[in-house]
Amino acid sequence: MSLTGLHLTAIGSGRFLLEPGAGLDIGQRDELIDSILGRLQKGEASLMYYHLGGQPVIDEAYYAWLDALARACVAINVRMVCVHMQPTAAFALSHILKAPPAFDSALSVDL
Amino acid sequence: MMATKSKTSSILIDVLKLQMGNISESIEREGKNILGGSNLLSSEEITDFCLEFLQLLIALLESKDPHDDASPQFHAMEIFFNNLSKQLLVRGGRVEDLVRYIQFMQRTLIESLGTAKSVSPQDMREILLYLSGLFNEMILSVFHAYLDEKERTIYAQEAELRETATPITEIWDGVLTLPIIGTLDSSRTMIVMEALLSRIAAERAETVVMDLTGVKSIDSQVSHHLIQMVRAIQLMGSAAIVTGIRPEIARALTSLNIDLGNVTTRATLSDGLKEAFRRMNIQVTRG
Numbered sequence: 001m002s003l004t005g006l007h008l009t010a011i012g013s014g015r016f017l018l019e020p021g022a023g024l025d026i027g028q029r030d031e032l033i034d035s036i037l038g039r040l041q042k043g044e045a046s047l048m049y050y051h052l053g054g055q056p057v058i059d060e061a062y063y064a065w066l067d068a069l070a071r072a073c074v075a076i077n078v079r080m081v082c083v084h085m086q087p088t089a090a091f092a093l094s095h096i097l098k099a100p101p102a103f104d105s106a107l108s109v110d111l
Numbered sequence: 112m113m114a115t116k117s118k119t120s121s122i123l124i125d126v127l128k129l130q131m132g133n134i135s136e137s138i139e140r141e142g143k144n145i146l147g148g149s150n151l152l153s154s155e156e157i158t159d160f161c162l163e164f165l166q167l168l169i170a171l172l173e174s175k176d177p178h179d180d181a182s183p184q185f186h187a188m189e190i191f192f193n194n195l196s197k198q199l200l201v202r203g204g205r206v207e208d209l210v211r212y213i214q215f216m217q218r219t220l221i222e223s224l225g226t227a228k229s230v231s232p233q234d235m236r237e238i239l240l241y242l243s244g245l246f247n248e249m250i251l252s253v254f255h256a257y258l259d260e261k262e263r264t265i266y267a268q269e270a271e272l273r274e275t276a277t278p279i280t281e282i283w284d285g286v287l288t289l290p291i292i293g294t295l296d297s298s299r300t301m302i303v304m305e306a307l308l309s310r311i312a313a314e315r316a317e318t319v320v321m322d323l324t325g326v327k328s329i330d331s332q333v334s335h336h337l338i339q340m341v342r343a344i345q346l347m348g349s350a351a352i353v354t355g356i357r358p359e360i361a362r363a364l365t366s367l368n369i370d371l372g373n374v375t376t377r378a379t380l381s382d383g384l385k386e387a388f389r390r391m392n393i394q395v396t397r398g
Binding site for chain 2: 083085086087088089090093094095097100101105106107
């Protein structure tokens with residue numbers, strides 16, 4: 001399923017992979033979260049991987065988007081796991097975080 | 112003013128040309144005493160150096176404005192002393208020796224003025240002021256080179272120390288160890304984190320064991336950096352295990368209100384490795 005600026009794919013066993021693209025507009029956060037959550041619920045998702053391989057830096061604005069999405073996922077009983085976070089992004093985000101994030105992290109999608 | 116400068120230059124050029132042999136011989140002899148005695152420069156190098164210096168000095172005096180410190184001739188003279196200084200320092204020479212030698216050159220030139228005929232006190236004063244200014248600039252140039260060289264050495268030593276002080280080792284497939292010795296200041300944390308996160312990405316490391324046995328004391332800044340490092344490791348998707356926390360460090364962390372609730376800790380590096388293996392379903396048995 002393609003949403004504006006991101007791609008959400010069912011990868012089996014209630015798991016989904018969210019791949020943001022260059023056209024992702026996090027300013028449209030509420031609309032994006034509504035669409036993603038609708039799709040996750042429809043697909044009876046229990047886990048969503050968020051692919052961060054193309055995100056070299058995570059700033060306050062991008063973290064706010066990740067945080068909002070992760071909390072919304074928790075509300076519908078879906079675990080959000082960020083994968084392929086770049087060293088530069090992890091470095092930048094570790095300086096922003098005051099508490100553990102609402103999402104989990106993994107090196108890659110667990111096959 | 113320009114007329115005075117030209118006169119100063121022409122008097123000096125005349126003296127140099129007339130006394131070239133004596134001046135050259137004198138500064139060459141002293142050069143061999145000061146720089147050749149400790150084998151810093153060979154006899155041929157000192158001879159070449161003296162000739163080059165005199166040629167550069169004449170070129171400067173013959174230039175449009177010998178007082179112009181932005182002229183190519185002045186710049187050439189500066190580069191000459193700068194290079195000589197670097198060459199000597201690399202060979203283990205002392206900057207004091209070179210400075211003494213430059214002062215000797217100045218003295219030799221001033222002494223040679225004694226042979227100049229019909230030089231008014233005013234011209235003599237101008238010449239002395241000019242030589243003093245010129246040689247002071249050359250000494251400054253030598254000190255700049257000395258400081259540059261020292262800074263480069265210190266930087267290289269610091270880099271080497273940083274490299275050896277934080278060795279990141281892949282002790283098992285997917286398990287990295289990072290023994291931290293000493294204190295973690297901001298710049299060191301940045302370097303360690305950069306290296307560690309890149310290694311996690313490159314090796315796809317599942318677990319990082321950070322050993323603090325070598326950390327003798329901890330303050331709020333260091334503990335903050337430690338938590339940042341653990342957080343960055345976890346964000347990359349790896350597990351962080353902190354080992355070797357001394358009782359006084361544990362007490363300090365508590366009094367600093369640092370929450371290690373989300374951090375896996377083990378008493379020793381060995382325990383930390385066992386925990387890493389357990390998580391990866393690896394069993395190590397005696398053969």
